[in-house]
Amino acid sequence: MVIAIIDDGVHAPTPNNLIFSLAVDEHGGIAPHTGYTDVLSHGSICAAIVRKYAPDVRIGSIKILDSTTRKGDCANLVTAIYWCIEHHITIIHLSLGTVAAYDYPPLLNAVNAAYQHGIIIVSACKNGSPSSYPASFSNAIGVQCDCALEADDYYAREPNDHGIDFSASAKHKIQELIPTPFQGSTPVCNSYAAPVITARVYNILSNYPNLTLDQVKRELNNTSRQVVSSYNPLLYKQSDWFHRVKLLVVSDAPVPLDNLRQWNVDHIVPVQSESALQNLLSSSSDSLPAAIHSSQLLHPDQWIAAATSPLIFLNRPHIQDWKAQKDRIYIPTLIDDYATRQPIHNERPVIAILQDISHSDYPLGSRLKEMFIQNHYSALYFSEFPIDILIGAVYIDNPEFYSYHCLNMAECLGADLLLMHTTMENIQTLHPDVILCDDSHASYLTNELRNDAQVIFTNSHSLEQLFHSLCAVICE
Numbered sequence: 001m002v003i004a005i006i007d008d009g010v011h012a013p014t015p016n017n018l019i020f021s022l023a024v025d026e027h028g029g030i031a032p033h034t035g036y037t038d039v040l041s042h043g044s045i046c047a048a049i050v051r052k053y054a055p056d057v058r059i060g061s062i063k064i065l066d067s068t069t070r071k072g073d074c075a076n077l078v079t080a081i082y083w084c085i086e087h088h089i090t091i092i093h094l095s096l097g098t099v100a101a102y103d104y105p106p107l108l109n110a111v112n113a114a115y116q117h118g119i120i121i122v123s124a125c126k127n128g129s130p131s132s133y134p135a136s137f138s139n140a141i142g143v144q145c146d147c148a149l150e151a152d153d154y155y156a157r158e159p160n161d162h163g164i165d166f167s168a169s170a171k172h173k174i175q176e177l178i179p180t181p182f183q184g185s186t187p188v189c190n191s192y193a194a195p196v197i198t199a200r201v202y203n204i205l206s207n208y209p210n211l212t213l214d215q216v217k218r219e220l221n222n223t224s225r226q227v228v229s230s231y232n233p234l235l236y237k238q239s240d241w242f243h244r245v246k247l248l249v250v251s252d253a254p255v256p257l258d259n260l261r262q263w264n265v266d267h268i269v270p271v272q273s274e275s276a277l278q279n280l281l282s283s284s285s286d287s288l289p290a291a292i293h294s295s296q297l298l299h300p301d302q303w304i305a306a307a308t309s310p311l312i313f314l315n316r317p318h319i320q321d322w323k324a325q326k327d328r329i330y331i332p333t334l335i336d337d338y339a340t341r342q343p344i345h346n347e348r349p350v351i352a353i354l355q356d357i358s359h360s361d362y363p364l365g366s367r368l369k370e371m372f373i374q375n376h377y378s379a380l381y382f383s384e385f386p387i388d389i390l391i392g393a394v395y396i397d398n399p400e401f402y403s404y405h406c407l408n409m410a411e412c413l414g415a416d417l418l419l420m421h422t423t424m425e426n427i428q429t430l431h432p433d434v435i436l437c438d439d440s441h442a443s444y445l446t447n448e449l450r451n452d453a454q455v456i457f458t459n460s461h462s463l464e465q466l467f468h469s470l471c472a473v474i475c476e
């Protein structure tokens with residue numbers, strides 16, 4: 001079992017047993033690293049911390065960061081992760097990350113691919129930020145430091161608190177640092193907290209080599225000196241870990257009737273009642289995640305343990321015991337992490353989207369988000385329609401959240417603009433700069449709305465024309 005430390009290189013004698021030392025070259029290939037790596041390099045210190053708490057560890061190094069600036073290209077990180085997949089690496093350690101929106105899609109694909117191949121990724125969150133990537137991805141173990149902890153202490157955070165799973169100590173006595181101004185102690189930062197979790201993961205897998213990521217996270221909590229009884233590693237608030245789903249529609253919940261695959265739906269199964277849903281979930285042999293869309297409040301306490309595949313709740317269920325399930329569960333409560341009672345002044349452009357999901361060729365909000373990200377704009381996509389969760393939207397089940405939680409989330413994540421899939425009833429709450437709608441909404445747009453926002457009719461534009469029209473209005 002080998003830990004690959006992807007960083008600015010590891011000084012060969014530091015771990016005593018450096019299995020390989022590689023680097024991503026200027027052509028994007030992986031080659032042996034023949035240059036000198038300082039004993040005090042960022043990667044060397046991470047390796048020393050891992051070795052301190054897992055003395056028998058076997059370490060490999062992939063250099064992607066510049067030795068002086070400690071900066072690098074996300075494409076090189078993606079290359080290094082895929083190399084680890086191809087070479088059957090067990091654990092990847094990343095005391096690095098990004099907050100750039102355009103890095104998100106390729107990095108998420110790489111992390112999810114590593115997860116599918118059984119690789120455990122431990123990643124430090126960016127210092128001074130509530131989230132960064134890949135630390136905040138569901139299929140990585142995100143780590144932040146807690147200045148009150150020392151040595152190898154750590155504890156589990158509330159499930160998916162901004163995607164960060166554990167807080168750990170960054171205070172370590174390292175022999176290599178004795179002759180430096182640090183006098184043997186590591187600087188306190190997230191980079192040097194993550195190796196504590198990496199070492200612990202190595203020790204756990206040494207005894208139980210077949211554990212999954214979620215099982216490793218459970219074992220991390222159970223063997224911590226500060227066990228968090230409420231921690232549930234199977235409970236997820238982010239939708240970045242599933243793609244194709246089967247959609248179980250309870251009662252008459254609205255769904256897109258055309259082009260289901262545009263919403264990542266493989267097939268729809270109508271369900272007449274909650275009891276029928278229970279029978280279906282307990283008898284299904286399909287491993288595809290089951291997305292449950294209901295127009296009524298569900299009470300899954302009695303049947304959640306019977307599910308044989310991951311469950312994705314598109315509406316908030318009423319449940320008291322989340323620990324009965326056997327597989328992953330998604331609940332649409334990510335916005336709660338950004339709850340605030342203080343209204344927030346917004347200067348970001350707001351694009352309101354009026355789109356009938358029952359008869360749409362494609363989800364306009366997600367397509368526009370992708371296009372903005374490709375052009376290096378960080379766009380947040382909110383929706384009042386639960387089905388949009390399947391295409392990455394943050395679900396908003398209370399329009400009052402717009403002035404509070406949504407804008408707070410935009411502040412915390414440094415979003416450049418907001419996309420809101422909304423209804424005519426709530427559009428004035430948004431104070432949008434642009435309204436996107438088809439001709440059928442024209443008669444409902446008041447003069448006040450038309451004066452305050454520019455209206456663009458979607459049925460007279462191609463997607464590319466629509467994007468360029470938006471940029472002409474808001475991307476100044």
